[in-house]
Amino acid sequence: MSSLCSFVQSTIGRKILMALTGLVLVLFVMGHMLGNLQIFLGAEVINAYAYKLHYVLPSSALWGIRIFLLVCIAIHIWAAVTLTLDNRKARPQGYQEKKTIQASYSSRTMRMSGIILLAFIVFHIAHFTARSVPGMQYEEAGVLTPMEVPLVKHGEAVMKNGHGVMTFNVNDMMIAGFQVWWVSAFYILATGLLCMHLTHGFSSMFQSVGLRNTLWRKRLDRVALVYGWVVFLGFAIIPLATLAGVLKSDPTGGLATESAAIIETHSK
Amino acid sequence: MEKTMNLTLRVWRQKNRLSVGQFETYQLSDVSEDSSFLEMLDILSEQLVADGHEPVAFDHDCREGICGMCSMTINGQPHGPENGTTACQLHMRHFHDGQTITIEPWRAKPFPVIKDLVVDRSPLDKIIQAGGFITARAGSAVDANAMPIAKQTADYAMDAAACIGCGACVAACPNASAMLFTSAKVAHMNSLPQGQPEKHRRTLAMVTTMDGEGFGGCTNIGECEASCPKNIPLDMIAHLNRDYALAQLKNFFEPVA
Structure with missing residues (x-):
């Protein structure tokens, strides 16, 4: 136990924890982004995907994953805060003049991007997971049309025991959310900061666990840059497409879409 | 015809440890x-x-860049604007007539100013004392080729051993971290066969001492590497992180220290 304590107390130990939790979050954002992009395949696809996440998996697994992710975020933040406080203490008197020689802008602003990202995560969970942001409670009929739509698969409503399975209209929730310009602006800003956070963090986590050398540093830095931009564009394109009118709400949950109609005629 | 220049110097003056200094x-x-x-x-x-x-x-x-004594931050850069040199190897031709040069001591909590530009760097010695040694047979010297070491390994250890312990890495780091120094010492000894018996103990002891002396942590930004007069690469820090994780793992199952 004492060795575990010394690991967690040491600067390197906390950096390793930050790297490992960072890895979980890096993989999560990619999965989340790929999931989100299904909105371009039609309302029925993204709704079916959301249905799968919520009801096909046992709810204990869903909560297990949620708690695991929250614990990872908590450890990541705890390590960042304690290390930052230690780092501040290590230089009580600063320089009158200090030049940065090679450190990148994103590497020097991890705390700034991290804090804004935390604020974003809180808003995002309240906005789309808890759906409790005032004026954006997407389940209430008074705010928007009722968000429950039939679950659609291969262009047909899914039936169970003779009744149509109903699901939440995630498509319309996202569209309605992003039609508010400042919400979209905040999402785009936050994913931009996520891009910055990742361009340093993705490569840095390999350094923290000791899996990097000069050659691989250059390669990983490049991969991190690409990864950051892919994640940024993948996330930001949804609010942008909504504001541009490319993505539209579909109160039928995809039953009325053209593709669904085509499949429907084929199947008949 | 040699060129001369007129300079304005802003120098940190401080009488002793306790007094308040100023430019x-x-x-x-x-x-x-x-x-x-x-x-x-x-x-x-x-x-x-x-x-x-x-x-x-x-x-x-x-005054030839090998002892690691000179230590001053010149215009915001430890050892001045030239890459891979100490302050004593820096020449005035890299400055121009009429320039204002700001000269400050290393700034870090573990490095208190003793007088003017002189700081106390003994915390680095304490890190060395914690693990910078090997078990060697006392008595006559061993045959030089008694223990064959691969060229690559020898070169790597030599690159790490190039560290002169000047503390520029600490001075350059926004966190006043001594990771580049400590990692160079650990990588030097841990990579050679002579350093194996104490490998895990050394890694744990040196890191614990480093943290205990009040140095900050590493944020992997690379300012130390850029300021190092011996161009010690960040690879050494990755090596230390790796060895530290292994040492902690080993220590968890079978205490080494």
């Missing part, structure tokens, strides 16, 4: 561009003594 501004004229930075400070000190003032105290010894 003093001095004018220095006709400095040869061929003089080294420390020679320029010598000229300043002569001028100060002639005027009845205290000369500027600064650390120096070999």
Whole structure:
């Protein structure tokens, strides 16, 4: 136990924890982004995907994953805060003049991007997971049309025991959310900061666990840059497409879409 | 025809550990561009003594970049603007006539200022004392080729051993972290067969001492590497992180220290 304590107390130990939790979050954002992009395949696809996440998996697994992710975020933040406080203490008197020689802008602003990202995560969970942001409670009929739509698969409503399975209209929730310009602006800003956070963090986590050398540093830095931009564009394109009118709400949950109609005629 | 320059120097002056220091501004004229930075400070000190003032105290010894004594932040960069050199190897030709040069001591909590530009770097010695040694047979020297070491390994250990312990990495780091120094020492000894018996114990002890002395942590931004007069790469820090994780793992199952 004492060795575990010394690991967690040491600067390197906390950096390793930050790297490992960072890895979980890096993989999560990619999965989340790929999931989100299904909105371009039609309302029925993204709704079916959301249905799968919520009801096909046992709810204990869903909560297990949620708690695991929250614990990872908590450890990541705890390590960042304690290390930052230690780092501040290590230089009580600063320089009158200090030049940065090679450190990148994103590497020097991890705390700034991290804090804004935390604020974003809180808003995002309240906005789309808890759906409790005032004026954006997407389940209430008074705010928007009722968000429950039939679950659609291969262009047909899914039936169970003779009744149509109903699901939440995630498509319309996202569209309605992003039609508010400042919400979209905040999402785009936050994913931009996520891009910055990742361009340093993705490569840095390999350094923290000791899996990097000069050659691989250059390669990983490049991969991190690409990864950051892919994640940024993948996330930001949804609010942008909504504001541009490319993505539209579909109160039928995809039953009325053209593709669904085509499949429907084929199947008949 | 040698060129000379007139300079404005802003130098940190501090009487002793306890007193409050401040910047003093001095004018220095006709400095040869061929003089080294420390020679320029010598000229300043002569001028100060002639005027009845205290000369500027600064650390120096070999003046050829191998002892690691000189330690000053010149215009915001430890050891000045040149890459891979110590302050004593820096020449005035890298400055221009009429320039203002700001000279500060290393700034870190573990490095208190003793006087002017001189800081106490003994915390680095404590890190060395914690694990910078090997078990060697006492008595006559072993045959040089008794223990064959691959060229690659020897070169790598030599690159790590190039560290002169000047503390520029600490001075350059926004967190005043001594990771580059500690990692160079750990990588040097842990990569050679002679260093294996104490490998895990050394890694744990040196990191614990480093943290205990009040140095900050690493944020992997690379300012240390860019300031290092010996160009010690960040690879060494990755090596230390790796060895530390292994040592902790080993220590968890079978205590090594």
